[in-house]
Amino acid sequence: MKIIVTGGAGFLGSRLIRALLARGASIPGLPAFDAIVSVDLAPCPVQDARVSSVVGDIADPALLARVVTADTAAIYHLAAVVSGQAEAEFEVGMRVNLDGTRALLDAARATGAAPRFVFASSLAVFGGPMPAVVPEDLALLPQSSYGAQKAIGELLVNDYARKGFVDGRVCRLPTIVVRPGKPNAAASSFASGIIREPLGGQPANCPVPQETRMWLSSPNAVIDNLLHAIAVDGARLEGRRTLNLPGISVTVADMLASLERVGGAAARALVSHEHEERIARIVCSWPGDFDVSRPLALGFTRDGDFDSVVRQYRDEFAG
Amino acid sequence: MKIIVTGGAGFLGSRLIRALLARGASIPGLPAFDAIVSVDLAPCPVQDARVSSVVGDIADPALLARVVTADTAAIYHLAAVVSGQAEAEFEVGMRVNLDGTRALLDAARATGAAPRFVFASSLAVFGGPMPAVVPEDLALLPQSSYGAQKAIGELLVNDYARKGFVDGRVCRLPTIVVRPGKPNAAASSFASGIIREPLGGQPANCPVPQETRMWLSSPNAVIDNLLHAIAVDGARLEGRRTLNLPGISVTVADMLASLERVGGAAARALVSHEHEERIARIVCSWPGDFDVSRPLALGFTRDGDFDSVVRQYRDEFAG
Numbered sequence: 001m002k003i004i005v006t007g008g009a010g011f012l013g014s015r016l017i018r019a020l021l022a023r024g025a026s027i028p029g030l031p032a033f034d035a036i037v038s039v040d041l042a043p044c045p046v047q048d049a050r051v052s053s054v055v056g057d058i059a060d061p062a063l064l065a066r067v068v069t070a071d072t073a074a075i076y077h078l079a080a081v082v083s084g085q086a087e088a089e090f091e092v093g094m095r096v097n098l099d100g101t102r103a104l105l106d107a108a109r110a111t112g113a114a115p116r117f118v119f120a121s122s123l124a125v126f127g128g129p130m131p132a133v134v135p136e137d138l139a140l141l142p143q144s145s146y147g148a149q150k151a152i153g154e155l156l157v158n159d160y161a162r163k164g165f166v167d168g169r170v171c172r173l174p175t176i177v178v179r180p181g182k183p184n185a186a187a188s189s190f191a192s193g194i195i196r197e198p199l200g201g202q203p204a205n206c207p208v209p210q211e212t213r214m215w216l217s218s219p220n221a222v223i224d225n226l227l228h229a230i231a232v233d234g235a236r237l238e239g240r241r242t243l244n245l246p247g248i249s250v251t252v253a254d255m256l257a258s259l260e261r262v263g264g265a266a267a268r269a270l271v272s273h274e275h276e277e278r279i280a281r282i283v284c285s286w287p288g289d290f291d292v293s294r295p296l297a298l299g300f301t302r303d304g305d306f307d308s309v310v311r312q313y314r315d316e317f318a319g
Numbered sequence: 320m321k322i323i324v325t326g327g328a329g330f331l332g333s334r335l336i337r338a339l340l341a342r343g344a345s346i347p348g349l350p351a352f353d354a355i356v357s358v359d360l361a362p363c364p365v366q367d368a369r370v371s372s373v374v375g376d377i378a379d380p381a382l383l384a385r386v387v388t389a390d391t392a393a394i395y396h397l398a399a400v401v402s403g404q405a406e407a408e409f410e411v412g413m414r415v416n417l418d419g420t421r422a423l424l425d426a427a428r429a430t431g432a433a434p435r436f437v438f439a440s441s442l443a444v445f446g447g448p449m450p451a452v453v454p455e456d457l458a459l460l461p462q463s464s465y466g467a468q469k470a471i472g473e474l475l476v477n478d479y480a481r482k483g484f485v486d487g488r489v490c491r492l493p494t495i496v497v498r499p500g501k502p503n504a505a506a507s508s509f510a511s512g513i514i515r516e517p518l519g520g521q522p523a524n525c526p527v528p529q530e531t532r533m534w535l536s537s538p539n540a541v542i543d544n545l546l547h548a549i550a551v552d553g554a555r556l557e558g559r560r561t562l563n564l565p566g567i568s569v570t571v572a573d574m575l576a577s578l579e580r581v582g583g584a585a586a587r588a589l590v591s592h593e594h595e596e597r598i599a600r601i602v603c604s605w606p607g608d609f610d611v612s613r614p615l616a617l618g619f620t621r622d623g624d625f626d627s628v629v630r631q632y633r634d635e636f637a638g
Contacts, residue, residue, distance in 0.1 A: 139457055239460075
């Protein structure tokens with residue numbers, strides 16, 4: 001049996017594949033597998049005999065029909081056009097984020113094996129007037145095409161699961177901080193940048209007000225939760241297959257205070273504060289805190305505090 | 320300028336077209352028009368020089384490109400595969416209800432004229448645990464593919480409107496009672512049947528428990544609200560373009576009591592009560608009452624009581 005990871009060449013996808021290889025056999029409920037297939041526009045960087053790469057377009061049904069075969073135990077669907085690009089290039093976002101998700105669900109359905117299917121969604125599905133702490137039953141009001149496409153994907157996964165076509169689970173990921181590497185086109189890219197660049201001695205700009213509250217998770221916490229998402233018993237989800245993954249709620253000012261505690265005042269001084277309305281409008285429409293009592297009761301976890309998130313990055317990438 | 324009505328051959332669509340012809344010029348805010356084009360699988364039955372019919376598939380982009388031209392002032396999108404059929408024939412529902420809606424939005428976008436766009440949605444977008452009175456910001460949890468497809472259509476209309484591609488409004492229609500003619504494949508078809516058949520001297524079955532609470536509207540009230548939906552100033556919607564149209568909240572027992580008051584005890588006695596789980600499971604997942612303070616403040620209206628709904632049918636169709 002195999003596990004398919006779309007977006008397996010990306011930061012999160014390749015990290016998930018490494019975690020599956022290292023810990024998969026020990027996770028209760030995770031289907032037994034002897035192969036992992038990455039589907040992405042680039043090859044997966046993980047070097048392991050059990051990992052193979054299919055390079056191509058996630059929205060291509062013919063490609064998916066070749067990859068998603070009856071021996072598929074589980075699918076992680078992480079591939080997406082990020083928020084900034086989906087807003088700037090509407091058709092590209094619709095094709096990859098909507099058509100791609102649907103094509104993958106159809107391919108999974110066609111196997112007849114109802115594989116487990118974990119869909120990575122986003123807090124960008126929320127928007128408009130919101131209480132300080134977002135309850136699980138708040139209506140979605142996306143303020144970006146990315147958010148709308150993710151909300152549509154959630155509905156598709158839930159309906160395909162209700163019909164028995166897949167054993168679906170939707171994980172709304174917090175903003176993942178700190179991502180290594182270069183800035184990307186996500187509206188949230190700055191949230192990693194204002195930690196990563198100063199720790200590397202480089203300047204970074206914070207385009208949103210310092211009082212902006214964000215819902216964050218370290219890469220390690222998200223990976224732990226993605227592994228758990230596939231392991232949790234579907235019957236315990238009681239037909240509500242969309243979960244707000246636990247995160248920590250911090251303001252940008254809190255983040256910069258952590259940067260200073262971990263990296264020193266000189267690092268903090270490298271952050272400038274030029275407001276960028278295009279970014280702020282999107283990011284400030286996202287909720288900054290959630291009631292996650294149900295996912296916590298289901299065994300999902302979160303980081304202890306933001307200092308530990310900064311140290312996680314420093315120890316792995318800036319050491 | 321023209322107005323396009325998809326589903327213009329149907330009961331609601333043809334009734335809307337007659338109302339537009341009779342009252343359109345007098346509705347403040349409604350764009351001036353000299354033609355109405357019906358798009359449906361059958362020709363529109365309305366005989367009027369201003370009405371033309373395009374017979375074809377709503378999900379065919381080439382057909383839509385011919386119909387949806389730059390002189391389109393407004394589009395009513397009523398065409399859909401109903402709930403029972405969408406559940407039984409998954410691919411048909413996805414193609415018509417999802418692909419069709421998206422293709423129509425894309426055709427409207429391609430005109431560059433941002434026409435007004437009224438999308439008929441449904442209370443089938445709701446499901447799962449619900450308060451007795453559903454607030455406007457309750458999360459959607461559809462329990463049918465029809466409901467999921469309508470919820471996806473709502474997200475599309477809102478995003479296309481946010482991007483300025485259309486001037487969109489989503490009307491979640493109550494269950495429309497009393498529909499004339501024959502039963503259809505909608506799970507709610509019985510709600511008209513238990514009034515219509517007895518008033519015509521025929522037996523009818525009620526497949527759900529009598530305490531089932533339903534959210535209902537007469538055809539006349541829905542038509543008034545669809546006309547108002549296109550007339551209301553978009554700025555007053557404050558980015559929340561999805562509206563629960565006002566209805567009245569009655570139990571099936573209330574409906575049968577109205578039938579007896581209007582049609583007599585003999586009519587009431589024609590209704591049998593054989594439970595049908597397939598129907599009950601869908602209908603009982605729908606909410607029976609809504610907080611509609613915002614739509615009422617925006618000028619939408621509703622029936623006075625269910626007796627008047629029964630009399631409306633009797634006077635027009637059973638007289």
